[in-house]
Amino acid sequence: LSDRLTETFRNLRTKGKLTAADIDGTVREIRRALLDADVALPVVKDFTAKVRERALGDEVNKALNPAQQVVQIVNEELVAILGGEQRRLEFAKNPPTVIMLAGLQGSGKTTFAGKLAKQLQSEGHTPLLVAADLQRPNAVTQLTVVAEQAGATIYAPEPGNGVGDPVRVSRDGVEHARRQQHDIVIIDTAGRLGVDAELMKQAADIRAAVDPDEVLFVIDAMIGQDAVNTAKAFQDGVDFTGVVLSKLDGDARGGAALSVASVTGRPIMFASTGEGLDDLEPFHPDRMASRILDLGDILTLIEQAQSAFDEAEALKVAEKLATETFTLEDFLEQMQQLKKMGSMKKMLGMLPGMGQMKQQLEDFDEREIDRTEAIIRSMTPGERRNPKVLNGSRRLRIARGSGMTVTDVNQLVQRFEQAAKMMKTVARGGTPNIPGMGAM
Ligand code: GDP
Numbered sequence: 228l229s230d231r232l233t234e235t236f237r238n239l240r241t242k243g244k245l246t247a248a249d250i251d252g253t254v255r256e257i258r259r260a261l262l263d264a265d266v267a268l269p270v271v272k273d274f275t276a277k278v279r280e281r282a283l284g285d286e287v288n289k290a291l292n293p294a295q296q297v298v299q300i301v302n303e304e305l306v307a308i309l310g311g312e313q314r315r316l317e318f319a320k321n322p323p324t325v326i327m328l329a330g331l332q333g334s335g336k337t338t339f340a341g342k343l344a345k346q347l348q349s350e351g352h353t354p355l356l357v358a359a360d361l362q363r364p365n366a367v368t369q370l371t372v373v374a375e376q377a378g379a380t381i382y383a384p385e386p387g388n389g390v391g392d393p394v395r396v397s398r399d400g401v402e403h404a405r406r407q408q409h410d411i412v413i414i415d416t417a418g419r420l421g422v423d424a425e426l427m428k429q430a431a432d433i434r435a436a437v438d439p440d441e442v443l444f445v446i447d448a449m450i451g452q453d454a455v456n457t458a459k460a461f462q463d464g465v466d467f468t469g470v471v472l473s474k475l476d477g478d479a480r481g482g483a484a485l486s487v488a489s490v491t492g493r494p495i496m497f498a499s500t501g502e503g504l505d506d507l508e509p510f511h512p513d514r515m516a517s518r519i520l521d522l523g524d525i526l527t528l529i530e531q532a533q534s535a536f537d538e539a540e541a542l543k544v545a546e547k548l549a550t551e552t553f554t555l556e557d558f559l560e561q562m563q564q565l566k567k568m569g570s571m572k573k574m575l576g577m578l579p580g581m582g583q584m585k586q587q588l589e590d591f592d593e594r595e596i597d598r599t600e601a602i603i604r605s606m607t608p609g610e611r612r613n614p615k616v617l618n619g620s621r622r623l624r625i626a627r628g629s630g631m632t633v634t635d636v637n638q639l640v641q642r643f644e645q646a647a648k649m650m651k652t653v654a655r656g657g658t659p660n661i662p663g664m665g666a667m
């Protein structure tokens with residue numbers, strides 16, 4: 228798939244200024260890539276329109292590297308849709324917190340119920356699993372097994388007790404939790420293979436009866452183009468407060484995530500990534516963005532663009548050194564550039580073949596830069612321009628102001644001096660390098 232997209236970005240990269248035609252070509256390829264990832268067409272249209280508008284605007288025109296800027300816009304917009312409303316479970320002020328699950332049959336509700344129970348249990352909660360799927364004969368048995376594996380308690384109607392009423396079981400389950408002091412109730416409900424009026428009514432009735440704090444809509448990431456219709460049907464029929472994306476361990480590209488998030492505006496809260504009860508993760512919008520657009524190759528291009536950028540910066544710095552004006556301000560600026568790259572670390576972590584850069588980022592500690600920044604911010608402009616004036620009492624003042632120790636301040640000044648020395652070598656024609664960061 229992304230060969231073409233990669234090619235498109237590569238072509239962009241070799242250009243300086245981008246024309247409207249360049250951008251249209253790129254937007255066309257992004258559109259193709261999204262459709263390949265099974266993102267629903269209306270969502271793709273909205274998305275590409277937004278990217279195109281931003282790409283034609285000033286931020287790209289004025290960017291040092293316009294192509295890189297376009298890639299960043301694409302990534303930002305993806306993350307915005309996927310994670311604009313990212314949030315965690317909300318617990319009720321008066322326990323029990325009631326969490327109801329809804330979704331098609333086979334979407335992964337019962338499995339997720341077990342995973343969530345196990346996770347909550349490990350966090351010190353006392354979840355009660357309520358078996359309100361009385362549709363399939365073995366659904367209660369399945370939840371019983373899952374509960375046992377999760378080490379959680381289950382509330383279920385007596386076996387062989389005729390056809391149960393899921394609304395009543397749900398209500399009784401919550402009542403039982405209150406009496407037995409379970410602080411969380413997870414209600415596992417029935418699903419059908421397709422969207423079905425009777426099923427919706429049942430789910431809506433359960434919702435009305437127990438007034439849950441969270442209704443989580445579980446959807447199979449492999450569902451593809453059906454994602455939009457299914458999600459809309461559940462939103463209209465039951466409504467939900469959050470989304471669980473299941474079977475992300477499969478080879479689905481995750482277009483369903485973008486479709487559901489975009490069409491329903493509800494946050495995706497969990498990623499279910501396997502059949503085991505430990506295969507549960509909070510949802511990461513940035514990872515999903517990479518997965519959807521196959522950003523691996525594109526990030527390589529960013530990396531190339533970035534190194535070109537750094538070279539240009541290094542030249543600028545060399546020039547400053549030649550005129551002896553390299554200051555702590557410049558030093559800080561360089562550090563911050565590194566930090567920008569560091570924030571890609573997470574995304575890179577899941578990408579294959581990022582070899583060298585990944586390793587460099589592994590060695591790189593963002594907090595280091597925060598500390599450096601704190602110290603330099605506590606200096607006066609005069610001190611930043613001329614660190615030679617930093618005597619003992621000034622260093623003590625800076626340490627206090629930045630919440631660091633005098634040793635930290637000393638180390639920073641020392642590193643700056645080393646860096647400045649190194650930069651001098653650069654200025655005399657040595658190999659450009661970024662000071663102060665070892666492997667970087
Ligand atoms: P329900 O009908 O919505 O309750 O769905 P189930 O929880 O019974 O899951 C249906 C099938 O999907 C079962 O075979 C599960 O083992 C499987 N399953 C559920 N979640 C995941 C997941 O995240 N990854 C994988 N690979 N399989 C899953």
Ligand code: MG
Nearest residue numbers: 336337360366
């Ligand atoms: Mg089930």
